Structures are given as structure tokens and as C-alpha cells.
Amino acid sequence: MQAIQNINLLSLLDTFVSVAAAFILGSVIGLERQIRQRTAGLRTNTLVAVGAAVFVDMAYRLDGSGGAVRVVAYVVSGIGFLGAGAIMKEGANVTGLNTAATLWGSAAVGACAGADLLGEALIAALFVLASNTLLRPVVNRINRQPISEEASEATYVVRVICSRAARPEVLDQLLLLLEAANYPVRDVDQHPFGPADTEIGATLYATAVEPAELDRVIEDLEALDGVQQAFWNATAEE
Template identity: 30%
Template structure:
């Protein structure tokens, strides 16, 4: 087998398989999209590409092949990222697949210790840092859970006032806010009305209001939508 002993190819592929499966086992246990088989296959594939360059040294450089593996796995990782209601899901899984390819490259190159350390680091990052991230998120939520007041304002055509008032109430209460007051005011000789809502939120932040603004801004009768923290009488 060229510059390799007969046992080195199966040994490198075996290590790539075991380490990739070890990384994927944690993903499978958490019911992620790229689980046991995916990470094992990514690791084996990366090892095979590196082995090809090792077995044909006159035509290929292992480092150049490794750079191609990184680019190819980048496209694969992008396939597990999903946009869900403005939020991105699967980024951690995509990063795990990318790291598993690195493990496979190391195993294919015969650097077994580095490959094992890399796989262990990936699993530790997914397990240990997960709980740490949740604690940080929980503290952030607890900090924002105090009651807050908001003022929301939408400018619409006079003929659409009743419809827009109903939409404002529906959108804001659906976000978990308590509606304290809803007022309408004619804008001088413009044929438009300003619908103003005063709200209280217990733990609700700007994200829900931004979603309500996005929904209402699509209404053809609305010319402007704005909001801010506080319920004082200054203009928005």
C-alpha cells in the first residue's frame, strides 16, 4: 500500500469510525439531526480523502486535500442549519460535524492521539458547555422577568381605524402582554389616525414587540409602527 504498512489503512479508518461514532453518540442521544451515523460517516470520509493523498504522494498533498475536506464539510454543515421563525437552529450540530471532519483528517493522517483528544474536546464542549450556556441564559431571563411598561403606536388611514385597533389588540395580547389602554387620535387634516396602546409585560422583552411590529407593518392601511419602553405621554 505505497508508503503505508498493510495494517495502517484499516487502523486509521477504524480509529476514524470509532471517534466519529463517539462524537455522534452524544448528538444521537440528544436527538439532533446529525447523529451517530452522520458523524461517523463524515469522519470516515475525511480520513479516506487524507489516505488517498498519502497513498499517492506524487500527485497530492495531504494538507491540500485537508483544505478541500474543510470546504466540502462546510456545505454539508450548512444543510443542517434551519431558520425557524427568525431564529437559526442547528448551528451547534453543524459545528460538531465540522469538528468531526477534523477528527477524521487527523485519524487519516495517522495522528491518533490528536484525533482522540479532538473528539474528546468536541464531546466535552457539547456536554459541559451546554449546561453552562443554559445557566447564563437562565440568569439573563431572570434579570428580564421584572414587570415593564411599553408604549406602542401605529399610524393608519382613518377608514382602517377599527380594523387596525383589532389587529393591535390581537397581536399584542398574543405576545403575552397585558393591555392597559388603547387610544385613537386624529392627525390634523391628514386623513390618518394614531392608534396608541399602553402595555405591561411580565418577562416579555423587545423580541415579542418586534414580531408584532413586523406583522402589523405588512398591513396595507398602516403607514408607520413604533414602540418604546415606558408609558409616558411623549410622542413616539
């Protein structure tokens, strides 16, 4: 049986070292992303690194089998479409990234098994499982930690609710106050708020702010005639 003949302890050790290195280095990259609470965090980056290492290691072992290597390439590209279907976006929330990355890792395991590289398939499966189990408590612990506004990369929006009669003056003052605070405005949106008010939103170019500075801008805005409410918020982005 070809699968049994392909088992070579030295080759398996080499595969283990390669995939372990990918696991560790992918975890390091993912840890930085997880600490910043990005969508593609610790497990996703680790799974992608493990999957890539397995595919490359398998292609390396299939030297001389040009057809098999081409099939591996087709699997890599094809599984991307399947993974994309598992990713869902609802508002600012993105789900399914770990599922997509796991599918990619599973494809690597299946490709190894199909190539009769059973030992390599076992190693790959163990590291995919480790990515989803051993790293889960780390992810949960990090996600419970608050992230400071200064450290986050986000889209910042200053919003003001004012009477429609005061809208032109409030808009001018909003832009002047933000300019004075060195926060240039990328976009301004306005829409009715209730029967007699207007909500103005100013999106900033900045991806990091000093909260105290924006708080002072809010205080100045709330002191204007006709202003019902002023506030700012941040939406995390990749």
C-alpha cells in the first residue's frame, strides 16, 4: 500500500517542525491582531499559517508528480470560494472567519490524505485542532480586556443633534472646532431627526484620537444655541 510506504520518520519529523514553526509564528502574528481586537485574530492567522505550511510541504514532497501538484493548486484556490461563503457581515460585525480558515486547514489535511501522506495529514489535523481549541481560552481572555481609544484603529464620527433653524451655524462651528483641534473632516452627513431637528455627522480622517480633545469639542458644541445633543463614537475597522 502506497500510503504505508510513504511513511518516513525523518520526513514526518521535518513536516512536524515545519508546521510547528508555522503554528508558532502564525500565533505571534495573530496575537498582535487579537490584542488590538481585530476581526482576523489569533486563531484565524494561526489556521492560515498552518494551512499554507501544509500545502507547501505537501507540494514539496510530491516533486515529480506534476499532476498532483497542480491539483493541490486547484484545491487552494477552490477552497477560497467555499471559505468566502462561510464569512458573513452584518453591520460592523464579521463572522465566519475562523470557519473559513478551518475549512482551508481541513482542505490541507484532505489533500495530504489524498496524496497518501497519512503522517503529514495527521500532523496537520492536530495543529488545526490545536488552533481552534488551545488558542480559544487565550482569545476569550484577550477579548474581555477593554481596548483604549488611543490604541485602536477606528473610524471616528462626531454627531450633533440640533434644531433645523440652527443647522447652518452649528455645521460651521462643528467644522471650525474640529479644524482647530487638528482633526480634518473626511465626510459630513445630515438627515432629519424627529419632526423639528437635524442630525449632523462628521467623519474624521484620523484613525486614532485623543479622547479628551474630542470631549472638549463636544462641550463646545453643546454650548451652542439650538443644540440638543452632541457626542462622538468610534467604529473599529480592519
